[in-house]
Amino acid sequence: MTQEDLDAVIRARIRGLRLARGWSLDALAGRCHMSASTLSRIETGGRRISIDQLVPIARALDSTLDELVDTSEDEDVVIRPHRDRAHGMTRWVLSKPDGPRGLTVAKLRYTARTPRGELRVHPGHDWFTVLSGTARLHLGSRVILVETGQAAQFDCMTPHAVTAHDGPVEILAILDHEGRRSHLAAVDLTGVD
Known part of the structure; x- marks a missing residue:
């Protein structure tokens, strides 16, 4: 240049x-x-x-x-998401591992109605919007239904999990560093499918 x-x-x-x-x-x-x-x-x-x-x-x-x-070249702007399936959930990471401000964007598809294991707690905030279906947000002792087109944002120090309500649900989530570690730990962020 x-x-x-x-x-x-x-x-x-x-x-x-x-x-x-x-x-x-x-x-x-x-x-x-x-x-x-x-x-x-x-x-x-x-x-x-x-x-x-x-x-x-x-x-x-x-x-x-x-x-x-910044003169870094963004030659390859297309992200080829890696699909990971486990425990009634499919995950696609839609952002590069070194995303802006350490944020990760992921598409998540849940088919299970109950949370796997215990509810999770980590520092930070989680945000998601429902693309299709209805999500069951387990937040402490409450269960909140989040429908298509709605979004949720919450403090992650409250024990939480997201599951499907009546049939599969797909969400788009934006996660900070701690949220990524907690929710996407099994995903190889550098792999392609």
Whole structure:
């Protein structure tokens, strides 16, 4: 990647992050203590980008310098999920092992109605949405039905498990590091099916 290519990527990231937040040039300029015209010239290529400008811009955009200048190539953007079946459940990991902010996305299909073993406890929060069927969320002593199109989020220090209600249920889950270790321990995250 040439310096011109890198500059173009950085400019696009700055503009993209600014627009994603709904900020005008003036709004970002106020946050990073620069003039709006300077930011405009940085975004459009009318001005060279210097490191002493990137640091306050990154900070204002709630980003890091590393994220703005990252040159890693995402050549293979297609994820080939590995299917793992065990104990009335099928799991597909839908994100790369080094996903953003340590999060893992997984599709889970439950056919068993009762939790296997004991309810689990781990630090963090779990989040899932039901793609089809009805999930039985065992949360402490309660059982909560979560239907297609609904989502659930809960503190994982409460003993919990997800099972099928009346027939198979498929969910899409976003798990933090501890949730991944607890719920996907049997899955080879680097394998393909």
